[in-house]
Amino acid sequence: MTLCFAAFIKILKFCSKPKVYNKTLCGAVAKTIDEYYGNILEADDGTVSHLLSCDYNLSPENIVEPAKLISLAKVSKGMMKYVLPLLDADKLPLGVLALRSIALSCVTEPDAEIGKMSRAALASAACFDPSDFLANIFLYTVISVENKDGKATIDLIDKAFVEGFEAERESIRLEADSIIEPVELDRTLKDSGFDAVFRKVQSDDDLDLKNKSGLNLYYLDISDSAFDYMALNEYLFDSVGMYVYSRTQMKEFEDKKKVRSMGAKALRLMKSNGKPDEKGTGNELGEMLLFTFLEEGLHAPKLLSKVEISTAASQFSSKSDCVHLLKRKINGEISYQLVFGTSRISGKITKAIDSAFEIIAAIKNRRVRERQMVDSTLFNHTYDADTTERLRQILVPSKTRPAAPDMAFGVFIGYSIDVEAEDNDAFRAECMQKMEADIKAAIPYIEKKVSDLKLGMHSYYFYFLPFNNAEVDKKQIMDELLLGGVD
Numbered sequence: 001m002t003l004c005f006a007a008f009i010k011i012l013k014f015c016s017k018p019k020v021y022n023k024t025l026c027g028a029v030a031k032t033i034d035e036y037y038g039n040i041l042e043a044d045d046g047t048v049s050h051l052l053s054c055d056y057n058l059s060p061e062n063i064v065e066p067a068k069l070i071s072l073a074k075v076s077k078g079m080m081k082y083v084l085p086l087l088d089a090d091k092l093p094l095g096v097l098a099l100r101s102i103a104l105s106c107v108t109e110p111d112a113e114i115g116k117m118s119r120a121a122l123a124s125a126a127c128f129d130p131s132d133f134l135a136n137i138f139l140y141t142v143i144s145v146e147n148k149d150g151k152a153t154i155d156l157i158d159k160a161f162v163e164g165f166e167a168e169r170e171s172i173r174l175e176a177d178s179i180i181e182p183v184e185l186d187r188t189l190k191d192s193g194f195d196a197v198f199r200k201v202q203s204d205d206d207l208d209l210k211n212k213s214g215l216n217l218y219y220l221d222i223s224d225s226a227f228d229y230m231a232l233n234e235y236l237f238d239s240v241g242m243y244v245y246s247r248t249q250m251k252e253f254e255d256k257k258k259v260r261s262m263g264a265k266a267l268r269l270m271k272s273n274g275k276p277d278e279k280g281t282g283n284e285l286g287e288m289l290l291f292t293f294l295e296e297g298l299h300a301p302k303l304l305s306k307v308e309i310s311t312a313a314s315q316f317s318s319k320s321d322c323v324h325l326l327k328r329k330i331n332g333e334i335s336y337q338l339v340f341g342t343s344r345i346s347g348k349i350t351k352a353i354d355s356a357f358e359i360i361a362a363i364k365n366r367r368v369r370e371r372q373m374v375d376s377t378l379f380n381h382t383y384d385a386d387t388t389e390r391l392r393q394i395l396v397p398s399k400t401r402p403a404a405p406d407m408a409f410g411v412f413i414g415y416s417i418d419v420e421a422e423d424n425d426a427f428r429a430e431c432m433q434k435m436e437a438d439i440k441a442a443i444p445y446i447e448k449k450v451s452d453l454k455l456g457m458h459s460y461y462f463y464f465l466p467f468n469n470a471e472v473d474k475k476q477i478m479d480e481l482l483l484g485g486v487d
Contacts, residue, residue, distance in 0.1 A: 032082060326408065
C-alpha cells in the first residue's frame with residue numbers, strides 16, 4: 001500500500017465521529033498548513049472526490065511548497081485544533097496502528113524520515129502523541145509522496161483493514177506530550193493573579209527545534225495608546241517576597257505570623273544587594289519577570305531565584321538568572337529538566353536575543369559548575385529534610401534514576417514596540433499586528449542562533465513582553481518597586 005494523502009484521509013474517516021464528511025476532514029487537515037485553503041476544500045466536493053480517488057495531487061502552491069518550510073510544531077498544533085476534535089477517541093488507536101503499518105511498509109531505511117521522525121523511532125514507539133503523530137504522517141504524504149502514486153492501492157484501504165488492528169490495540173498508548181505539575185515541589189506563585197496582569201497572544205507559530213520547546217508572547221493592559229504599568233507594579237510588589245525568599249524562609253514567616261512583613265523585608269534585602277536595574281544583584285526587572293513566567297506560564301516551580309543565586313550561591317559566580325524544575329511526560333515516560341534562566345530587556349528585539357544567547361552559551365560551557373551551584377545550594381541551605389530528599393531523588397543519578405535531569409533554558413525577552421498610532425483603537429489593532437509580526441520574525445532568528453551555536457540538544461522556553469520604551473521603562477519600574485522597601 002502507498003501512504004498517500006488519500007490513504008491518510010480515508011483511514012481518518014474510518015476513525016471519525018458520526019456525520020464527519022470527507023470534505024470536512026480534508027479541509028481540517030489542510031488548515032494545519034493554510035487555513036484559507038482548508039476552508040476552500042471544505043466547500044469543494046469535486047476537488048475532494050478527485051483527491052480521495054488519487055486522480056489529483058495536492059495543490060503545490062497552497063500545500064506542498066508551504067509544507068516544506070513549516071514547523072512540525074505548527075502542524076501539530078493544527079492537528080490538535082482542527083482534526084482531533086473530529087475523531088472518535090476509541091477508534092483513533094486503530095487508525096494510528098493502520099497508518100504506522102503502511103508507513104513502515106513504504107519506508108525501509110531505519111534512518112529515513114517519515115515527516116520529521118525516523119523510521120526506527122516510529123517502529124519502536126509504544127506511546128504516541130496523537131497530534132505529533134498525525135502531523136508527521138501528513139507531512140510525509142505531502143512532501144515525500146505524490147497523491148496520484150496511491151491510485152493502485154487506495155481501494156485496499158477499507159473498514160476491514162483498519163478494524164483488523166483491533167488485536168494490536170493494547171500494544172500502543174495515545175498520550176499527549178505534556179507538562180505536569182510536580183508533586184515534589186509546589187509553585188510559589190500559584191493563584192497569584194497572573195492572568196489579570198499578563199495577557200497571552202494566541203499563536204500557532206512555534207520554534208522548530210529538535211527538542212520540545214515553547215515560544216510565548218504576552219502583553220500588558222493598553223490605555224491611552226500605551227502599555228499601562230499600574231497592574232504590573234502592583235503585581236511585582238505583591239510577589240516580591242516569593243521571588244526573594246526560599247520556601248523554608250517563607251515557611252518561617254508563616255510560622256511567626258509575619259507574612260505581611262515578608263514583602264517589605266524582601267525589598268530591603270534587594271536594596272542592600274544593589275541599585276535598581278543593577279546587573280547580577282537580582283534587582284533587574286527581567287530577572288523578576290522571568291521568575292514569574294517560568295512559574296505561572298511554564299508551571300515550572302522555582303528552585304533558585306537570582307537573588308538567592310547572588311547571595312546563598314555567590315561563591316559559584318553563576319551566569320544564570322534563575323533555576324526552575326520542569327516535569328514532563330513524553331512518550332509515556334516521566335522526565336525532568338533543570339531550566340536555567342536568562343533575561344534581557346532591550347530596545348531592539350534582536351539585540352535582546354543576541355545578549356540572551358551569549359549567556360546561554362556561557363551557562364552551557366559552565367554546565368558542571370552550574371549544576372554544582374544548584375546541588376550545593378539546594379541540599380545545604382534551601383529546603384526542609386523531606387523536600388530535600390525528594391529533590392535529591394530527582395537531581396542525583398541513582399539505581400532508580402540513572403540519568404540526571406536534562407539542561408533546558410528559560411528566556412525572557414523584553415523589547416520596545418514600534419507603534420505610533422494615537423487613536424486608541426487603532427493603537428490596539430496595530431499593536432497586536434506588530435507583536436505577531438515581531439514574533440514571526442524572531443522565530444527563524446532564534447532557530448539560527450541555536451544552530452550556529454550548536455545548542456540544538458536543549459529545550460528552550462521563550463517569553464516575550466513588549467514595552468513602550470524598554471530601556472527607560474525597565475529602570476523606572478524597578479525604581480518604583482524598590483521605593484516601596486523599608487529603609
